Amino acid sequence: MGKWMNRTINPSVGLESEDHIPVEDLARLAEGGVDTAERQHLIGHLNRCQRCYQILQETLKDLSAETSMLPVAVPWWRTRMFYALAASILLVLLIAGPLAIKQWTQSPRVILASLDLDQGLKDILLEDDALKWEKKERVSRLLTALQQRGLAVKDLNLVLLSKPYYQKKSLFGPKEVLHIRIDKNVAYLEVEEKD
Amino acid sequence: MYGKIMDPEKIISSSDLLVKIETVCKRRFSAENDQNECYVYVIDSLKADNFKRLRAFKGKSKLNTYLYSLINALVIDFRRKQFGRRRIPAGVAKLGKWAETVYRFVCWQKFSFDDAYDFLRIDDLYSGSYIQFIKEIDPIKKAPCRENPAFQSIDETPESTLKNINAEGSNPLEFLIQKLDREMRIKAIKVIRETTVELSEDDQLLIRLVYGSDQSVAAAARVIGLPASTAGKHLKSLLAKYREKLLAVGIREP
Secondary structure, three states: OOOHHHHHHHOOOOOOOOOOOOHHHHHHHHOOOOOOOHHHHHHHHHHOHHHHHHEEEHHHHHHHHHHHHHOOOOOOOHHHHHHHHHHHHHHHHHHHHHHHHHHHHHHHOEEEEEEOOOHHHHHHHHOOOOOEEEEHHHHHHHHHHHHHHHHOOOOOOOOOOOOOOOOOOOOOOOOOEEEEEEOOOEEEEEEEHHH | OOOOOOOOOHHHOOHHHHHHHHHHHHHHHOOOOHHHHHHHHEEEEEEHHHHHHOOOOOOOOOOOHHHHHHHHHHHHHHHHHHHHOOOOOOOHHHOOOOHHHHHHHHHHHOOHHHHHHHHHHHOOOOOOOOHHHHHHHHHHOOOOOOOOOOOOOOOOOOOOOOOOOOOOOOOOHHHHHHOOHHHHHHHHHHHHHHHHHHHHHHHHHHHHHHHHHOOOHHHHHHHHHOHHHHHHHHHHHHHHHHHHHHOOOOOOOO
16 A cells, blocks of 8 residues: 555544444444444544554455455356346347347448546456457457447457557546447557547 | 354364464564464453453354454554553654654654655654754664664554555555655645545545555445445545645646
């Protein structure tokens, strides 16, 4: 963590209270298991008590580390949901298929667009520094993101990035725009900085 | 309620708990000896008074989370017990509060003298120039400091975690502070501190957890009772507020 921000904004030692939050309440807070009124009371204390704040933030760190070490298991209900979803999609396709095909054939072959580079798009670009995206999951995430931002793109087979993208951390950083050209299911991406 | 309370004797002998204690102690202490003493202290404290601390668990949280919180609380106690009795050398103390603070920062918490100067200025404990400071710290440099270089911090935040963010990090406030020169950095830190205390209690904690303690937005959001996506958007608006205040006093990214 950053030494400057840590020293600048963490709760003061001077104002530390002797009347600390019970450990179990800190654990409940870390889990998000307290109601609004109680939370307000606890948060008020945490902003002034270094000891309680420290216990909470170390607990969050432990929970986070433990979660990241667990193997990703797919719960049974997700599988069932998957099948339910697949059945729904099949039904929609059967009903709306002809319309979709018509729409598909009428859509333009080349799509050009420029989007503000928001955090969602940045997260996808920052996954790795490959210029040619081979991972289907990543291509699929980009496709979904573009559709969510209103682009009438139906499918993507390949994504080519003009140059590796790196996070701009500046608080005053320039606005970034993502230029997209989609031709024959291949997306060409370029990030441009705007003043 | 998340479940029935377990038998404390079974909990204390479980490998799961022992691994938890070992992990926390290793993270908080760099010296192997301190790690071992921490481990023994936590175990002894858990056993004390017929497992009083474990018996205090009422089942309102998950046992796993409770154990982590309890271990962390005991580690803080251990740290204070272990290092709380240290005294600042008389030769340093007679120079005044500023000198004691420098000694704490440099000897106990392993910051550099340059960092100590900045912290003094931020807290208005020293008003002299840097050159003057360098001259005046001579007696502090000569004072005994058994912790240095094999130093163990008594600060609640271990020195090992107080590293500058790496290139992949995403803390725009820290990043800005790092890039500023000394005078601007001191000014910026004061603005950030003032802006933080003006925020609502929820927002203060959100900022502290995410930008002061490097917690994930999701974890911080859970604590303040917001969905992660809402907290993420809110953080952006809070950053905009900091940006405005910094710009208002003429601080820009160099």
